[in-house]
Amino acid sequence: MSGNPPPRRTRVLVVEDDLRVAGALVAGLRLQGFEVLPAYTAAEALAAPTVDLVLLDLCLPDAKGVDLCRRLRASGADMGVIAVTSLGETHDRVAGLHAGADDYMVKPISMPELCARIEAVLRRVRPRPEGPFVIGGLRVDPAARAVTRDGRAITLTRKEFDLLTCLARAAGTVVPRRRLFAEVWGTTWRGVGRALDVHMATLRAKLGDPPLIETERGVGYRLPSAAA
Incomplete structure (x- = not known):
């Protein structure tokens, strides 16, 4: 039986000399659906096959990470x-970014934030046409940054549009609050939780009735894949 081949999974190279940390990253990313290759030294990283993204520890036994x-x-x-390191001083961050890192994360890190950062970096590095997402009468067009419902144009602020796009991209599944923090505000700081709630309430009002966005209390929000 012939058919289209399945889409290639995103390939991530984890460069980390701490076996415990490397093992946790590799296992966690594989559970998220990534194809993961480990490298424990700079030499192994340079010899690795082509990948889509590198998670790079800046403290390696045979070379400086930068x-x-x-x-x-x-x-x-x-x-x-993405630099993933215990070096959290401002000059370390600046050095890592100047060396060519697209993003910089300080250990310990959470898997939801890491996955959100990976997706954000890949969208910047390899921009691809996305959407439009059509969910019932709702249409979200990331390229035009336009939203309509049943043909009615809806004007959203930048944050509201970014929140809706995150939900539309994962329609049918709950998007955790921490992931929305990371993708829309660039942080997992719980202090933005109130801002998220306010923007979500305004977004819901603008989308109109019947309500589309569901709340999974204490977890996150979901846009049903079969919203009416």
Whole structure:
């Protein structure tokens, strides 16, 4: 029986010399559906196959992480790079970003935030046409940043549109609050929780009746895949 091949999974290279941390990252990312390759040294990272994104520890036994980041960038490979490190001082962040990292995360990290950061980096590094998402009478067009419901145009603020797009992208599943924090506000700080609630209430009002966005109390929000 012939048919279209399944889409290729996103391939992530985890460069981490701490076996315990590397194992947790590899296992967690595989559970999220990524194809994951581990590398425990800079030499192994440079010899690894082509990947979509690198999670790079900046403290390696055989090279400085910032030097490895520069070499990865110099290779010309089209990949995202996220520094994942215990070095959290401002000058460390600046050095990592100047070396070519697309994002910078300080350990310990959460898997929901990491996945959100990965998706955000990949959208910047390899922008692809996305959507429009059509869910019942709702139409969300990321390219035009336009929303209609039953043909009626709906004007949203930037944050409201970004929240709706996150929900539309994952229609049918609950999007955790921490993931919305990460994707829309760029943080997992719970202090933005009130802002999320306010924007979500305004978004719901603008979308009109019957209500589309469901609340999973204490967890997050969901836009049903078969919304009317």
